[in-house]
Amino acid sequence: MLAAERRDHLLGLLAREGKVVAKDVAADLGISEDSVRRDLRDLAAEGLCQRVYGGALPVSPAVVGYAARQSVAPDGKRRVDSAAAALVRPGGTLILDGGTTALAVAQALPQDLACTVITHSPTVASALLDHPLAELFLLGGRIFKHSAVACGAAAVEAAQNISADLCLLGVTGVHPEAGLTTADAEEAAMKRALSARAADTYILASSEKIGTASRFRVLPWEKVSGLVTDADPHDAVVEQLKALGLEVLPAD
Amino acid sequence: MLAAERRDHLLGLLAREGKVVAKDVAADLGISEDSVRRDLRDLAAEGLCQRVYGGALPVSPAVVGYAARQSVAPDGKRRVDSAAAALVRPGGTLILDGGTTALAVAQALPQDLACTVITHSPTVASALLDHPLAELFLLGGRIFKHSAVACGAAAVEAAQNISADLCLLGVTGVHPEAGLTTADAEEAAMKRALSARAADTYILASSEKIGTASRFRVLPWEKVSGLVTDADPHDAVVEQLKALGLEVLPAD
DNA sequence: ACAGTACATGCAGAAACGTGCAAGAACAGG
DNA sequence: CCTGTTCTTGCACGTTTCTGCATGTACTGT
Numbered sequence: 001m002l003a004a005e006r007r008d009h010l011l012g013l014l015a016r017e018g019k020v021v022a023k024d025v026a027a028d029l030g031i032s033e034d035s036v037r038r039d040l041r042d043l044a045a046e047g048l049c050q051r052v053y054g055g056a057l058p059v060s061p062a063v064v065g066y067a068a069r070q071s072v073a074p075d076g077k078r079r080v081d082s083a084a085a086a087l088v089r090p091g092g093t094l095i096l097d098g099g100t101t102a103l104a105v106a107q108a109l110p111q112d113l114a115c116t117v118i119t120h121s122p123t124v125a126s127a128l129l130d131h132p133l134a135e136l137f138l139l140g141g142r143i144f145k146h147s148a149v150a151c152g153a154a155a156v157e158a159a160q161n162i163s164a165d166l167c168l169l170g171v172t173g174v175h176p177e178a179g180l181t182t183a184d185a186e187e188a189a190m191k192r193a194l195s196a197r198a199a200d201t202y203i204l205a206s207s208e209k210i211g212t213a214s215r216f217r218v219l220p221w222e223k224v225s226g227l228v229t230d231a232d233p234h235d236a237v238v239e240q241l242k243a244l245g246l247e248v249l250p251a252d
Numbered sequence: 253m254l255a256a257e258r259r260d261h262l263l264g265l266l267a268r269e270g271k272v273v274a275k276d277v278a279a280d281l282g283i284s285e286d287s288v289r290r291d292l293r294d295l296a297a298e299g300l301c302q303r304v305y306g307g308a309l310p311v312s313p314a315v316v317g318y319a320a321r322q323s324v325a326p327d328g329k330r331r332v333d334s335a336a337a338a339l340v341r342p343g344g345t346l347i348l349d350g351g352t353t354a355l356a357v358a359q360a361l362p363q364d365l366a367c368t369v370i371t372h373s374p375t376v377a378s379a380l381l382d383h384p385l386a387e388l389f390l391l392g393g394r395i396f397k398h399s400a401v402a403c404g405a406a407a408v409e410a411a412q413n414i415s416a417d418l419c420l421l422g423v424t425g426v427h428p429e430a431g432l433t434t435a436d437a438e439e440a441a442m443k444r445a446l447s448a449r450a451a452d453t454y455i456l457a458s459s460e461k462i463g464t465a466s467r468f469r470v471l472p473w474e475k476v477s478g479l480v481t482d483a484d485p486h487d488a489v490v491e492q493l494k495a496l497g498l499e500v501l502p503a504d
Numbered sequence: 505a506c507a508g509t510a511c512a513t514g515c516a517g518a519a520a521c522g523t524g525c526a527a528g529a530a531c532a533g534g
Numbered sequence: 535c536c537t538g539t540t541c542t543t544g545c546a547c548g549t550t551t552c553t554g555c556a557t558g559t560a561c562t563g564t
Contacts, residue, residue: 002271002273002304002305002306002307002309003304003305003306003551003552003553004302004304004305004306004309005271005309008309022510022511023509023510031553031554032553032554032555033510033511034511034553034554034555035552035553035554037510037511037512038552038553041512053509053510053511053561053562054509054510054562100298100299103299104299120392122374122375122377122378122381122390123374123378123381125374125395126374126375126378126400129374129375129395129397129400130397135394136394136395136397137392137393137394137395137406138374138390138392138393138394138395138402139392140372140389140390140391140392140393140402140407140410141389141390141392142387142388142389142390143377143381143388143389143390145381145382145388148378148381150390150392154389154413155392158392158406158410161406255542255543274520275519275520283543283544284543284544284545285520285521286521286522286543286544286545287542287543287544289520289521289522290542290543293522305519305520305521305551305552306519306520306552
């Protein structure tokens with residue numbers, strides 16, 4: 001039995017039965033009470049349960065959903081996505097790009113945040129199906145399989161009919177001179193079309209993207225409001241971007 | 253054993269069993285734990301799994317539940333889906349509805365079948381992303397979460413711009429007098445719009461749907477070419493449908 | 505107040521981990 | 535066909551993490 005499994009098991013018990021008794025679980029799983037207690041302590045530290053004498057109780061349901069999702073997100077991108085999710089205002093409209101980082105953002109949207117999400121990614125849409133409050137709008141078009149998003153003329157046309165407060169774009173390259181770049185021309189055009197429909201555009205860029213460039217330009221810096229990244233704020237490239245007047249949101 | 257094989261094996265285990273224990277896999281495959289760990293590390297870097305102490309877990313528990321649900325799909329739907337998939341001709345264009353049965357059809361499409369699939373379901377689209385030959389076109393619109401498909405004016409409008417050889421629709425009720433019915437008016441309208449764009453419309457109906465009716469009429473029998481079902485061909489209701497001139501394709 | 509239980513902490517053995525290294529396979533170029 | 539390069543794989547090593555036990559403390563119910 002994996003340690004992470006135990007944690008899931010405990011969270012499951014909390015959700016299903018509304019409580020956990022350390023002694024019983026230890027007996028059920030055939031492990032020591034100490035391990036159960038340690039797990040519960042950790043979960044409580046992350047806000048996933050409320051520790052009580054003898055076991056643990058769930059915290060408020062909305063918070064659980066959110067925090068539990070956080071706990072299963074891969075650590076690397078986790079901080080970028082929650083920082084990006086925090087940009088979304090209650091009641092606002094968000095255009096969300098495709099790609100793994102954007103998907104992580106979708107999963108990081110708090111369960112108690114009511115907002116409208118517009119996306120051209122069936123994957124992102126699927127991930128948000130069980131979000132209790134998010135309104136979903138899907139942009140159709142021909143699907144580009146390698147990136148799993150709708151692109152092309154139809155998709156760009158569909159994008160013309162929407163508008164939003166915020167657009168979160170993933171890119172493959174973030175470079176001071178080359179600007180924001182990606183590997184496919186159609187994708188680049190689609191990202192441009194999405195960005196044009198939002199008041200503000202922020203770029204999602206995990207640290208390995210910083211300082212690299214791909215074949216096709218997506219946007220010049222002037223069209224971008226900011227950058228969400230987990231890169232070191234004192235990184236040379238990041239400093240250059242700040243000098244360009246870009247808002248850099250550190251993710252930690 | 254090829255490295256790519258190992259990766260597939262690991263992903264398969266994750267999907268089927270919901271976890272991977274490095275030690276066990278190493279013993280099973282007769283390779284070192286180091287290789288397993290390296291693979292898991294790589295997969296985690298690509299966001300395909302979550303690395304934990306002792307092994308790995310799927311990225312999202314929801315995905316597992318989903319994959320597990322598929323794998324234990326009742327035999328009934330399985331046979332309906334392959335019978336329906338057989339209706340698709342090489343090079344043809346298929347409009348595929350949303351819902352679990354349609355999803356099963358998507359997964360039953362032979363890997364060597366080149367065709368175009370048009371769908372308003374992000375879930376179906378996601379499922380076909382890894383089909384090597386299928387061309388995918390997504391119909392956008394407001395997402396109705398309970399059924400996980402795009403519906404409404406925008407979606408209907410998007411449907412006007414496409415046409416296809418075959419339309420496969422799932423419904424919740426199949427009744428000789430009431431016709432084909434479903435539980436939601438918007439969904440019913442969307443299904444009508446899809447059906448209107450295809451030369452032939454076939455209905456996907458696992459046996460429990462036969463003889464029942466829901467609130468909203470989707471189509472009259474005249475607009476339907478046939479029915480794919482795993483119900484007994486000599487069932488009274490099925491015989492009635494045949495008498496109406498319907499082609500009934502048995503699934504076995 | 506007292507007994508019984510739950511708890512935190514420290515500790516030690518075991519297991520898992522990351523890294524560097526070397527042997528071998530696969531491959532490209534001559 | 536040979537050679538140099540790159541990639542993969544397994545092993546060894548030191549490090550980190552986990553787990554159960556022991557100990558002393560805190561809490562609960564009678």
